[in-house]
Amino acid sequence: MIGKTLCSRSRPGSERLPLMLLAVLGALLTVGCRQDMHDQPKIEPYEVNNFFADGMGSRIPPAGTIARGWLREDSALWEGKDAAGELVDTLPMALDQALLERGQQRFEIYCSVCHGSTGDGQGMIVRRGFKQPSPLYEQRLQEMPVGYFFDVMTNGFGLMSSYAKQVPVQDRWAIAAYIRALQLSQNAALAELPSPIQDEFHAALTAAESEGDGVHHDDAAAEHH
Ligand code: HEC
Structure with missing residues (x-):
């Protein structure tokens, strides 16, 4: 009687055992297949990908694509040229005392070493043998549109290299405005x-x-x- 009871009790347990094992195995398998976010099914840069005809995973951006924050619509501000590609003759920002003072300070730092503090072209580097530039206040340069000075700083001119890396756009305009002040200072009645x-x-x-x-x-x- 006792034995039968034990036996009858043990039977349902032994039926459940394989099921439990399966569940544990299943759980283990699921853990083994875990996929982290850093390891997604994605195409790495420069990876081969046969989905595209050229076999490259990386796509070339469509023509005219502009990186975020790099939209430079205002050509007067960024290039010193109007829509027709002509050098502008007005500053693309308001002219005030602060802009001129900033321009003077930047000119002293970046330009006076060659161009001299008055723009005469007799800076220390010139006195030590570098090519002497024309005085910034000579007639020809007085007649140049203000965009010309921005352009020279941005792209360089002859022996003079570009100052686009050292002098940000706003400061290049400040210097251009200050060159006008120098031109006035050397020619005022x-x-x-x-x-x-x-x-x-x-x-x-x-x-x-x-x-x-x-x-x-x-x-x-x-x-x-
Ligand atoms: C290392 C010396 C040097 C520095 C610094 C320098 N320049 Fe020049 N710059 C020259 C020389 C030399 C020329 C003439 C280049 C030539 O004729 O090959 C020149 C030419 C120019 C011209 C063109 C003049 C023309 O004849 O049409 C302008 C404008 C000018 N520089 C402005 C600047 C400004 C603004 C800065 C400061 C951001 C600056 N330069 C910094 C040496 C320098």
Whole structure:
């Protein structure tokens, strides 16, 4: 009686055993097949792929594709040229004191070593033997549209290399504006200047003249001895 009971109890258990084993095996298999996100079925760069006629996995972007953040629609700003490809003659941003001061500072850092602080072309590198550029305030360059200076900085000119890597676009325009200021500074008529500056000039001139007289008298006195 007891034996029968045991036996009858053990029977359903032994039937379930293979099922349980299958479940465990199944679970193990599932774990073994786990696919991480970094290991997806995808085409790696430069991988062969026969889906495409050229056998390459990488696709060439369609013509005119622009990387995000690289849309440079404003050709005046980025190239110094209008839609027709002509150099622009106006700044593509507002001209104010801050822009000119920035331009002066950048010019002193990047350009004055060759072009000189006034743009005369007598910078230290030139005095040490590098080719002397034309004065930035000469007539020919005064008549150039402002986009020309942006273009020279962007693409280089003859022996001068491009400064596009060192000087960002906004700063290139600031320098171009400052070159205009240099051109004015070397060609301004006294009557065009604000009256306090005219007065200052006259005072300095009078002082220099009387000093000059002093020197002259001394020379004359020396000659008499
Ligand atoms: C290493 C020296 C050097 C530096 C620095 C330099 N330049 Fe020049 N630049 C030259 C020389 C030399 C020429 C003339 C090149 C030639 O004729 O082959 C020239 C030519 C130019 C011209 C063209 C002038 C023309 O005759 O049409 C402009 C404009 C100019 N430079 C602006 C700049 C500006 C703006 C900077 C600063 C961002 C700068 N340069 C920095 C040496 C330099």
